[in-house]
Each structure stands twice: as structure tokens, then as C-alpha cells.
Amino acid sequence: MRGSRVVTSEELAAAAGVSPAQLRKDLSFLGSYGRRGVGYDVAHLERQLGEVLGVQTRRAVVIVGIGYLGHALASYGGFAERGFEVAALVDADPQVVGTTVAGLVVEPADAIGRVVGRTSASVGVIAVPAPHAQPVCDALVGAGVTALLTFAPRALHVPEHVTVRQVDVASELQILAFHDARRRAR
Numbered sequence: 001m002r003g004s005r006v007v008t009s010e011e012l013a014a015a016a017g018v019s020p021a022q023l024r025k026d027l028s029f030l031g032s033y034g035r036r037g038v039g040y041d042v043a044h045l046e047r048q049l050g051e052v053l054g055v056q057t058r059r060a061v062v063i064v065g066i067g068y069l070g071h072a073l074a075s076y077g078g079f080a081e082r083g084f085e086v087a088a089l090v091d092a093d094p095q096v097v098g099t100t101v102a103g104l105v106v107e108p109a110d111a112i113g114r115v116v117g118r119t120s121a122s123v124g125v126i127a128v129p130a131p132h133a134q135p136v137c138d139a140l141v142g143a144g145v146t147a148l149l150t151f152a153p154r155a156l157h158v159p160e161h162v163t164v165r166q167v168d169v170a171s172e173l174q175i176l177a178f179h180d181a182r183r184r185a186r
Ligand SMILES: NC(=O)c1ccc[n+]([C@@H]2O[C@H](COP(=O)([O-])OP(=O)(O)OC[C@H]3O[C@@H](n4cnc5c(N)ncnc54)[C@H](O)[C@@H]3O)[C@@H](O)[C@H]2O)c1
Pocket: 064, 065, 066, 067, 068, 069, 070, 090, 091, 092, 093, 096, 109, 126, 127, 128, 129, 130, 132, 135, 136, 151, 152, 153, 167, 168, 169, 170
């Protein structure tokens, strides 16, 4: 697909791991219809998906909490190709502040307002211990962040205009264990 001008639903379906019929149906919901016998125009499809997913514009991301998880996230190279730029890193530990991680100097927690203002970040990633997650969330929201991804195992309270997604790997493992146990019991 990379470098191609057109792509068939069969090729896209194979890449996505779904059936061609399902893929055509899903894309049709987004208003994308391929040409019979030709396929989908790649550039057009990319634009259309970008519009629907709201990822056309590059978004700056601030990661708060540069411990094990924050380090791994900051060093992950895969966000840029999805339109997210890790623009700043923040931590409360004086031993961590001032160190360089993935090419960025870690900034102090009391600078969240300035950091968000400088980077125009609309996305905040929270990777601090659970008891600190709400104050960090409040600081990010107060600074203008409207989308939050939190790894802390704690429900966050946010105003209506803010979207929160919580990643809970432990829950995913529990779900996996549940399905595995059921399958073994059969
Ligand atoms: N969802 C998951 O599957 C999953 C997996 C691993 C960890 N976690 C969670 O992610 C979070 C981070 O985990 P970790 O292993 O990286 O922890 P860690 O202790 O290695 O790192 C936490 C970092 O947050 C910083 N911090 C603490 N309070 C802060 C504040 N108010 N402002 C800014 N920085 C602050 C600390 O200085 C530290 O560097 C924890 O809440 C943990 O429970 C979730």
C-alpha cells in the first residue's frame, strides 16, 4: 500500500486482518466507496479517514510522569507517524527534572501551565502514581489540555469538554485470563 496510488479491498482487508466484505462495509459507513474492479484511491482514502478520525492536524502531546512507563512512552517512535508529536516531558522528582529523555529535557511539575502554553499541547498523557493522577489531571485541564490518556489506575474527574481514555493493562490481562479459563473448561 505504501507508495501505491490505488489499493483493493482485498489488500486492505488482508493488512487489517478482516474480511474484504467487512472492510468494504466499514469504509462505506465513513462514506468511502472504492471503484469496482479498481479499488480505493489511496490519497483520497487517507484524507477521508484523517477527517473522520480527526487526525489531520499534528497534535502536540505532553507526558507527565517520566518513570518506567513515561520513559517507554517518550522513547516510542510510533506516535509521530500517527500525527502525535511528543512535545514535552514533565516530572515532579528533582532527580528526574533536567535530565534528557528521548531528546527532551524533563521539566518540573509546577511548569505544566507554561509547558502546555509553549507547546500548544492539546493531549496530555498521565503516567504518575495513582494518588497524583487527579492533581496532574487538574493542572493539565487548567492549562488547556482537552484530551487525556491516563495509565494511572484511578478514575479521573474532568469537565464535560475534556475526553479521557484510561489504559488498564492489568484489566486486559484479567479479561484474557477469563477467556482462557473458559476455553480450557470446555
Ligand atoms: N495501565 C497499565 O497497564 C499500567 C502499567 C504500568 C503502570 N501503570 C501506572 O502508570 C503509572 C506510572 O507507572 P510507572 O511504573 O512508570 O511508575 P514510576 O514510579 O516509575 O514513575 C512515576 C513517575 O511519576 C512522577 N510523579 C509523581 N508525582 C508526580 C506529579 N505530581 N507530577 C509529575 N510527575 C510526578 C515520579 O517522579 C515518577 O518519575 C502508575 O500510576 C502505574 O500504576 C499502569
